[in-house]
Amino acid sequence: MKISQRLKLIESMVVNRYDHIWDCCCDHGLLGAKLLENDRAATVHFVDVVPDLMREVSNKLERFYPVKNEGERRWQVHCIDVALLPLVDKTNSQLIIIAGVGGELLISLVEAIIAAHPLQQLEFILCPVHHIFEVRKALKNLGLGLIDEHLLEENRRFYEVLHVSTHSKLPISLVGSQMWDLTRTLDQRYLQKTLSHYQRIESGQLSRRINTTTSVTDVSAEDVSNIIKQYQALTLDKK
Incomplete structure (x- = not known):
């Protein structure tokens, strides 16, 4: 089964076996199928809100992973938000993947899931396509802790992948900690690209909203300056 480098990285970060893994926004189910194939959970759940897509995923699972006995079903398909x-079961280990x-x-x-299950120990593997600084800040404010994090580039786009949990005591860095290896060209390019982005915002070359709504992507001039300083400090820390 051929999957993208990003999905390969996410799959490699699932080092434990869980009672339930939730592959959310699962697209064509490739990641969940790989986790199912490698027996990373008692039950792998495929979740998306698009009915046609979930019917397609269900048909493929029935074909390649047929259920002979309903009591032995290792996968479920959910067409839900x-x-x-x-x-349901608070005693079971749960990993939720959103990418x-x-x-x-x-x-x-993530806020909605935690609010709905405040007493449950949960783990998340998260790979957003934008606004990673704001994501990290929100996760930190939710009281989540870091388990692991990685950086990769695919199709000329950079991705940060975060493995976090409600029970980890390791703080989440707003600019990343474990993922950096500034001896690598990839990391150097990503850091420079990120710094250049915020420096353009600071100089007014990119339009920005300043405290006009409650959007998590709103930033003040002071916020941008602090973000730049935190990324710049990475080069000093790694020397």
């Missing part, structure tokens, strides 16, 4: 995941969505949507989904 990710915010409404039915995490390929924007930062604002990702934050709202």
Whole structure:
């Protein structure tokens, strides 16, 4: 089964076996199928809100992973909003994977899941496509802790992948900690690209909203200056 480098990285970060893994916004189900194939969970759940897509995923699962006995079913398909995941059994280990969505949507989904299950120990693997600084800040404010994090580039786009949990005591850095290796050209390019982005905002070359709405992507001039300083400090820390 051929999957993208990003999905390969996410799959490699699932080092434990869980009672339930929720592959959210699962697209064509490739990641969930790989986790199912490698027996990373007692039950792998495929979740998306698009009915036609979920019918396609269900048909493929029935073909390649047929259920002979309903009591032995190792996968389930859910055509629901990710915010409404039915995490019923509080004693079971749960890993929720959300990838390929924007930062604002990702934050709202994680907030909703935690609010609906405040007493449950949960783990998340998250890979937003935008607004990673704001995502990290929101996760930190939710009291989540870091388990692991990685940086990769695919199709000329950079991605940060975060493995976090409600029970980890390791703080989440707003600019990343474990993922950086500034001896690598990839990391150097990503850091420079990120710094250039915020420096353009600071100089007014990019339009920005300044405290006009409650959007998580709103930033003040002071916020941008602080973000730049935190990224710049990475080069000093790694020397």
